[in-house]
Amino acid sequence: MTSPAAAAETVASAGRDVDGFAVNVRGYADEPTATAKASAIRDHLLAATGRNDYLMVADSSRSGAPTSGDCNPAGARVGQDQILRPERDKLQLLWLTTPGISDGPCGEAPASRAGEFVPALAYAHAKRP
Template identity: 40%
Template sequence: MTSGFYTDPSSGPAAWAAANPGDGRAAAIRDNIASRPMARWFGAWSGDIGAAVGSYVGAADAVDKLPVLIAYNIPGRDACGGHSGGGAGTPAAYQAWISAFASAIGSRPALVVIEPDSLGDFSCLSQAQIAERNGMLRGALTQFRDRAPNTWTYLDAGNPAWIGAATMAQHLDGAGAREAHGFSLNISNYFTTGENTAYGNAINSALSSTYGYTKPYVVDTSRNGNGSNGQWCNPGGRRIGAVSQTGGGGAEMLLWLKTPGESDGNCGVGGGSAAGQFLPEVAYKMIYGY
């Protein structure tokens, strides 16, 4: 339906490079990060969600490119990590927000990852909170099915070191994965593509044997060029990975879902920063892997 993935001209690295043309790091950041197709994250900071999503998807559609969007506003967001906490105040508020999100896409093509970490965080939620969250995720999938028929939706399945494959398959099915196009892996993390495809294939084996279906999956390769050192919050020595593309060792797509150089929170080499803040020195070092 499109001629490739959309590159956001107003991403954090693009805006920084444009505002700092005399900085010795600007050209490398512009050429190796800002010029690459990446996802845009949407949450409370986006303001009027219908207007924000509609503008972004419209800009992509105008140049015949496929936008990748991440919905990140579920109540109790980042329950385990904490650095990106927040979200809509109530399930009703979330339903209204995600409905407006889907309606703004309409019939235009898009890829949407629904709520990173939302299934991995179950260990930090009560059974009542898990049931409530599953209801919100199933409701979100229904909204996209009904209001955005040309959108491929993905539930997030965490990463290979977080939740066992059989347990994650159970979480996915409970959240309505049968109605999703697929699931996403490694968002904002660093595990290699090979580690992720092994995990994704194991999840599908569990889905098949227990529930009778499988789903395609995508892998966030934005920061996995050097793999993981076991830390998830701004570890040093990481490197950008394979650029967004279809296929990849069993994955449906490899995508840059996290923006390289954006902080994971006040931790690691991003000490003193807020989650989502663009850090040019971190971005620059990530290009070269040091």
């Protein structure tokens, strides 16, 4: 996992044309965890660049239930529907990963390849607790 300081350094090094950044892409973190990470990155960016207008996006597609792993974990569920807020300083929630996309040959899809759509994973993700 990249630290907020390292992530901010990467974003800042891209230059002034960068409008924002995304956290939790292909991840399973819940909204409070994603918000904390995005806010920490934004704080580091403010210190490094003086800008506080970066758009913060979190991938919420697979964050609907606590999991005990990050590679096709059992119990993963679809997350919060997409939310676009008018305030740039608020976390925007988008589905950046298609539910059912495998993380690789592990967890609930040991015979899959990373990036492969696995119908059984999609079905499991779609179940609501």
